[in-house]
């Protein structure tokens with residue numbers, strides 16, 4: 001009999017609640033949950049297609065081992081898979097040392113409960129320095145700037161879109177992406193509502209994206225120059241006496257004078273040519289931001305994934321602060337998530353701040369950031385012989401061969417490993433190199449709650465989606481896989497029995513902390529707390545989450561059981577001002593001018609200005625996203641890939657004419673890293689001198705088991721991404737503003 005279940009969509013950051021009609025394990029229909037407190041019925045084409053994702057015949061359903069000699073796979077039992085891993089990995093680690101294993105965790109880890117809770121345990125158990133993630137091709141610059149300014153890596157202000165009067169968006173296309181570092185369902189509806197109530201939206205993007213089309217104004221910036229633009233806005237704010245953090249922040253901000261000095265050389269006239277935006281426009285935008293009753297500046301992928309990602313991320317919040325819009329209704333505010341976090345527990349208002357660069361990578365000597373090295377250097381670590389060389393790899397929900405820079409080399413490097421394990425749902429460009437693939441259980445058999453994403457919500461809400469079906473005999477919970485891998489690397493053997501032991505040990509550590517710190521469980525007996533949390537046999541990630549909820553900021557009203565009783569979520573209200581309590585900087589202030597950022601502005605920014613001012617007519621490559629696509633892994637769903645080819649080169653008509661590029665024909669695009677041949681799409685929705693290719697494509701490699709994606713293969717744009725173009729403060733790769741040559745074929 002069909003029944004209705006509700007669950008949070010795990011596909012993107014919007015966290016829409018889905019209403020699923022299921023028959024057994026078949027998802028017959030996916031709709032938006034109209035009663036949901038946050039998404040109110042909103043759904044996008046990807047969410048609607050979730051049933052197709054679940055029933056995709058190409059999915060890996062049981063563990064498999066690859067025979068390297070014949071490059072063929074054989075399905076095995078879970079016990080056999082883990083025994084094999086123990087046999088291969090344990091001696092390798094004993095012989096070559098802990099750093100011989102690298103771990104890469106991919107984007108869906110932020111959207112699934114098991115990795116959110118247990119990746120940390122996996123990484124700690126490996127005791128390797130070689131930890132990598134999709135963060136250094138994504139949001140790491142924002143985490144570094146927020147860490148320096150506010151004291152923790154997740155103290156990221158989000159635009160209060162539901163209440164603001166003016167929104168300046170740089171390098172984001174929420175109409176396609178549904179928002180990022182801003183957890184908000186139905187962002188299209190909310191942006192339209194902003195305009196309908198008389199507000200204004202300005203979009204800074206080298207492309208006239210759908211978001212730019214829907215905005216009041218589009219500023220076609222030169223890729224990579226957002227920091228210059230924002231500093232020119234700061235320059236105007238000071239020059240015209242408009243810089244004011246507001247009464248609410250008085251006494252809580254340091255570094256204002258330094259920022260004034262830093263911005264002094266960057267008048268609108270000085271940067272206009274480099275940014276490709278005229279000085280009058282820049283000046284007007286600065287005045288509008290200052291004059292608007294409330295305003296928020298928001299930057300995303302186009303600002304973070306450039307060589308100046310941390311500076312741009314910093315400058316966004318500097319403008320928020322200096323226009324009086326930080327931490328006030330309608331401005332840029334901090335969420336207070338139900339599960340708590342580093343900026344809500346303990347004593348507030350002051351803290352240890354962040355430390356980065358505690359060690360450097362072996363080969364390229366690149367600094368660690370929040371426990372990881374830049375993914376750009378992973379091939380160096382695999383291919384360079386010597387002590388500490390990476391010889392084995394574990395990927396969890398990642399497809400670095402498609403998503404990371406210099407893909408051709410990374411692909412080759414993975415092929416050269418002695419051993420590789422992938423926890424994944426597909427045999428794709430990356431996991432084809434694995435020796436063992438461990439698939440997670442069906443989506444319907446997992447519980448779900450968002451942890452990191454909730455701390456980026458534009459409203460405080462809480463949701464939990466319980467498993468809707470039981471595990472089938474062939475399935476094994478992903479959280480058990482992660483802990484079983486951890487146990488193997490701790491030398492505890494490969495048996496399933498040890499999983500519970502490790503899980504209990506992890507919980508014990510968390511409970512010990514909870515009872516010894518200020519909060520709802522302070523002073524309680526640890527054993528009693530553990531017994532209470534473990535009632536009815538509860539364990540695994542749910543038990544940990546229950547602890548977080550019951551010791552979090554809403555402990556008086558929330559627990560896992562309380563959320564289970566509310567399938568449409570619990571609304572905890574609009575964002576509230578949190579300064580000074582949210583701060584964890586050593587000074588106890590908002591640090592507008594942290595040393596590493598000040599140094600970077602002084603050291604590198606003049607060079608950017610000079611480079612862009614001497615523009616030689618070269619072409620810069622940027623990316624783009626499409627609503628029906630999701631990074632590299634939803635191209636095997638017919639309803640999402642059918643129709644016009646999506647992986648094309650956008651070229652401005654003037655460039656097309658100059659370079660002899662014809663719509664529908666092929667162009668060869670080359671950087672110093674490599675080249676791809678891609679169909680041309682001539683369009684005036686892109687700035688002249690800029691071309692765009694979406695990432696996530698190129699599915700025609702040998703051994704890739706994605707039959708539908710193969711028919712729409714496209715090309716892998718990261719063949720062009722240069723490993724040497726990095727933001728030094730965050731180790732994040734420049735995926736945008738890459739110099740390329742384009743020729744007609």
Ligand SMILES: Nc1nc2c(c(=O)[nH]1)N[C@H]1C(S)=C(S)[C@@H](COP(=O)(O)OP(=O)(O)OC[C@H]3O[C@@H](n4cnc5c(=O)[nH]c(N)nc54)[C@H](O)[C@@H]3O)O[C@H]1N2
Pocket residue numbers: 105106107108112134137138139301396397398399400402403404423424425426428440623624630631632633694695696717718721735
């Ligand atoms: N040129 C360019 N490159 C980019 C970007 C760009 O804008 N331009 N964007 C970057 C960004 S923002 C990101 S986040 C990265 C993403 O980089 P990655 O995280 O490395 O890549 P994804 O394409 O998200 O791959 C997700 C993998 O998880 C698997 N998977 C999906 N669902 C599950 C699940 O439930 N469990 C498990 N275990 N596995 C699952 C998929 O099969 C796939 O292998 O790409 C980056 N790369």
Ligand SMILES: Nc1nc2c(c(=O)[nH]1)N[C@H]1C(S)=C(S)[C@@H](COP(=O)(O)OP(=O)(O)OC[C@H]3O[C@@H](n4cnc5c(=O)[nH]c(N)nc54)[C@H](O)[C@@H]3O)O[C@H]1N2
Pocket residue numbers: 012013107138170171172173174176177178179180204205206207209221222223224225226300301302303306622623624625626627628629630631632736737
């Ligand atoms: N449909 C869909 N949704 C997604 C994803 C997906 O792949 N598909 N991926 C998810 C992930 S992992 C993430 S991180 C988010 C990303 O979310 P967004 O940041 O909103 O992603 P994009 O749509 O790539 O928008 C980035 C914009 O930056 C512009 N841009 C490029 N270079 C520059 C520059 O130098 N300056 C400025 N100002 N703009 C520039 C590009 O033209 C593009 O329009 O989306 C998430 N949601």
Ligand code: SF4
Pocket residue numbers: 009010011012013014015016042043044045046047048178185
């Ligand atoms: S917007 Fe994101 S969360 Fe909402 S249905 Fe689409 S993919 Fe799922």
Ligand SMILES: [Mo]
Pocket residue numbers: 107138
């Ligand atoms: Mo991302």
